[in-house]
Amino acid sequence: MKPLRLAVVGFGRVGQVCAELIVLSHDLSLAAIVRRPASAGGKLPEMLRSIPVTTHIGQAKDVDAALLCVPTHAVVEIAGQILQHGIPIIDCVTLHGEALHSHKQAIHKAALHHRVPAIVGAGWDPGALSVFRSWFALLTPGGATETRHHSGLSLRHTTMAQSVRGVKDALCAEVRGPDGRVQRYVYVELEKQADADRVAQAIRADPLFLGEDTQVFPVESLAELEEEGRGVVLDRRGPPGRLGHQHLLLEARCDDTLLTGQVMLAAARALPELEPGAYVLPGIPLGAMWGERAEKAQRDWL
Template sequence: MDPIRLGIVGFGKVGKACAETLLHSKDLSLAGIVRRSESLTLPLAEAFRKVPVVTHMAALPRAEGALLCVPAAQVAGAARDCLQHGIPVIESSVLHGEAFCAYRETIHRLALHHEVPAIVGAGWDPGGLSILRSLFALLVPQGGIEETHRIADSLHHIAMVRQVVGVKAALCTEHRTSSGRRQRYVYVELEPGVDGDRVAAAIRADPLFLGDDTVVFPVESVAALEQGRGLVLERRSAPGSVAHQRLLFEARFDEVWTTAWMMLAAARALPGLRPGAYTLLDLPVRDLWGTQADQAVRAWL
C-alpha cells in the first residue's frame, strides 16, 4: 500500500513537528508545505529543501489530505478552502462543548457538499484528551471527573498572542486558583519601543481570553521560560455506587508533538472514510494505526 500523501498548511511549531515526523514515516508521506506568499522565500531546514513549497493546497500534486496547522482563528477558513477544492482535512481546533458541535456541523455540511471527509478536533484537547475522558467515563459510568492543568504553555493561546503587533515572542500558561477560577498568565517579549499596555489590552480583548482572568507580563526573554505541559485527570465513582473506583492519569508532555502525532494518527483513517466530518470518537481505534493495526492488536491486547 502506497503511503498517504499529506500537505501541511502552516509551518509553525505544529507544522514543523508534523513535517519532521512525515519524513520518517513508512505509511505517510509529505506532499508539500503551504505557506503565506510573504513566507515563501524564508529558508527551510536542510531536511525540507527538496519539499515543494506553495501558497495553496490545490497546487500540490496528488495530495490526499491536508494537515491544518494554522492559528486557531484561521482554521475554519483554511478548512473551507481545502474542502471546496475537494481536499480532505485534518485539524486540531480549540473549541469545546456546544461551540465545537456547531463548528463540526458546519464542516460536516461542507464536506458532504464537496464529497470529501474531514476530521475535526484531532489534536490534544479536543482530541487525544477527549479519548481519555471518554474511556474514564466508560470505566466508571457513574461519577465525576476533575482536571488540573498544571502551569505550562497553552498552544493555541500562544499562536494568537504572537499575532499581536509588537509581540516578538510569547508564552501563555494557565492554572486554577483555590476557588477553582481559571487564570491565564501571558509572558510577552516585545519589540523595541512597543507599548506594553496596548499589547495587554489587545490580548485581553481577543475571544480566546474573554471570560478568563488574564495577567500580562512583559519579559526580556521568553525562551528562558518555556516548559512542557502538565495534566492530572481524575475520575471518582459517585457516592453510593456499587463499587468504589478511582482512576488517575498524570502526564507531563510537549503539546506541540502530542498534537502533531494525534493529527497524523487521524490521517491514517482517511482512506476508509465517507464524506462528512468526524471526531476521533467517531473513528475506530484500529483505523488510527493504519498499516500498523495488526501489530497494535498483538502489542496492546
C-alpha cells in the same frame, strides 16, 4: 501499500512538527508545505528543504489529505477552500463543548457537499485527551471528572542537585515506571567547563538518590525546558454506592505540540476508512488510526 501523501498547511510550531514527523514516518509522505505568500520564501529546516513550498493547495501535486496547522479562527475559511478541491482535511482547533460542536457542524456540511471526510479537533486537547475523558466516563457512569493543567517539569526542584559543583540550575521530576518503581529525571543546566559525567555521578551518589533509578539530563536552558513542558492530571471519581468507589487517574508530562502532531498523523491514517462528513477523534475506530500497522497493534496491545 502506497504512502498517504499529506500537505501541511501553515508552518508555525505545529506545522513544523507535523512536517518533520511525516518525513520520519514509514507510511506517510510529505507532498507539500503551504505557507502564506509573505512567508513562502522563509528558510526551512535542512530535513525539509527538498519539499515543495506553495502558497495555495491547488499548486500542490497529488495530495491525499491536508493537515491544517493554522490559528483556530482561520480554520473554517481555509478548510472550505481545500475541501472544494476534493481534499480531505484534518484540523487541531482548540475548541471545546458547544463551540467545537458548532465548528464540526460547519465542516460537516462542507465535507458532505464535496463528498470527502474531515476530522476536527484532532490534537492533544481536544483530541487524545478527549478520548481518555470519554473512556473514564464510560467506566464510571454518574461520576465526576476534574482536569488540572500544570507545568510538567516544575513539579519538584531538587535542592541537592542545585548544590552540586558545576550545576547552574536543576529540576527534578518524579515518574513511576511500568513496574511501579519510582524513577527520577534530573535536568541540569551546567556551568561553563563543567563535566557532565562527574555531575551525574555526584547526583546519583547522594543519599537522596541511592537505590533509585535516576536519569540525569544536561540541557542548554532550563527556562526553555520549563516553557515547553506541560502537564495535565485527569481525575475521575465514580459515585458512591454498593459497587464501590472507583477512582481513575491519568497524569501526563508532555510537549503538547509534539503530541498534537502525532495525533494529526494518526487521524490521517484513518481517513481512507471514513465516509464523507466530519468526525471528532472519539468517533473514529482506534484500529483505523494505526493504518497499515493495525494488525500488529492488535497483537501487541490487546
